[in-house]
Amino acid sequence: MVRTRFAPSPTGYLHIGGVRTALFNWLFARRHGGQFILRIDDTDQQRNVAEALQPILDGFRWLGIDWDEGPDVGGPYAPYFQSQRVERHQAAVQALLDGGYAYRDFARPDEVQAEREAAEREKRSFVYSRRWMAETARQQAAFEAEGRQSVVRLKMPRDGQCQFHDAIRGDVAFDWAAEQDHVIQRSDGTCLYHLASAVDDYDFRITHVIRAVEHLSNTPRQIFIARSLSYPLPEYAHLPYVAEPGSSSKLSKRKLKQYLKQRDFKALFDQGARIAAAARLPVTDETFNPVVVDFYRETGYLPDALINYLLLLGWSLDDSTESFTRSEMIDAFTLERVNRAPASFDPAKLAAFQERYARQMPIEQKTAMVLPFLHAAGLVREPPTERELAQVSAVVRAAGDRIKIAGDILDFADFFLPDDRLPWDRAAVEKRLVKPPRAAELLRQFANRLQAVEPFDSASLEGLLQRFVESEGIQLGDIIHALRVAVTGKAVGFGMFETLEILGRERCAARIARVLSQLEPGAGDGHGAVD
């Protein structure tokens, strides 16, 4: 039975690199019909664990990465919070002490530090002298009499090698002599991570430890702990980390400002920021960051697109397959095909996956996806009326591939605005309505013909415009751009006839009349104009 785990600290946000690690654990467990466990690596000092954990759990749920055991769902090996397992950790420390695999050490930090520095000066690896090691009650009493405090250190081997197999890196070996007598329990009695982690992994019956490479060098000490406690060793797989765009350093939430200098990253962020502003999202600097999963949820990405992208960040099936459904990725995933080198997060490629998924989406689904954004912006009711729903659906259909992420619907907010509150793009008005000599006149004439057309749909509208162009002896472009600016306020939009049909006869007439009145000499008070 395969059992994997992901062990987040309750930090208040879900890091995109963490998601990739969790995804690989999840896929591996699902691939082998096993369990995926969420263990919370909190510490006693942390406050508001529940609050700091919520965004992480929400993030996983949104992404469809479900856990079989852990917070909220419980499980046979509860508790799944590390802070509630201290008795188990303390017992393990005692067992290690009893077995002679660990010892009490009474060195002061500065004394160990002095040895460390001496080793560095002599260009050799540091090996603690164990001068303040107490293995008998008598030694212990003597040190205590000096007023010294103790920590518990691992009594690591000093000969031979620690060899183990890594599913991604192959056979790995470390000299035991290069390992330190690592501290496993502090002088205040609390335990350190590596001890706790090894114990919890055993207690939860974890069979495959799949984690980031930064733990590769830590593996020997965990193996030492496990062996000393007679635990069976799990299989190890060390994943390369997700690197920042254009560099091989680890992607970090704190370096947002630096990443924003990169064109693609900035484009991704700006698009999100535009949506957040239009939808009046209560964004915080804490989470409104493309390194954090919330960013994608808040701006309307598809979880499947994000997951598909992340799957291919450090893993591939072959030389050409890029699209994977959940079940396809579960069937295809193997640790052997995970890459060894770090992979840079590429916002442009993520965007490409998102666009591909959005393109294949049925209209009804896309409409549903877009509604919460229109509601947040105060443009439709919640739940929407029948009429609003039809309107939204029509806009979504006409927008086609222009809606790449759900929040993009707000680029077309002008369809949902009252006619007298439609903002005008001043430059567009200037270029298409003011500057061309006959623009206003043509628009007026065409508006008149609009009154009579029947039915008011794109086919008849197209015919009407065709005839108008012929009878006036003008080019299509002479009227169509002016018309677009008049009814949408903008120079760009979707197909003209669809636009007119969606707005309907009355609204088109109202908008054209309004813009014409503004164009009359002396009438322009600038009201309604923007930019």
Next chain:
RNA sequence: GCCCCCUUCGUCUAGUGGCCUAGGACUCCGGGUUCUCAGUCCGGCAACAGGGGUUCGACUCCCCUAGGGGGUACCA
């Protein structure tokens, strides 16, 4: 300092000694389509870190160098 890991187009990658004049994808650059934009179609630019071996033959195996990363904490 010491130990360990990594290194194919700008990016994600295929490649396990001859199938490689190194393939695909994203980006970028041309061009076609079109009422604008998005899209779409066609085409293009672009890589085996460097140096030594081994071999009839190296992107693939070995060594060295360089660069990048991690560990070396009473951090996780």
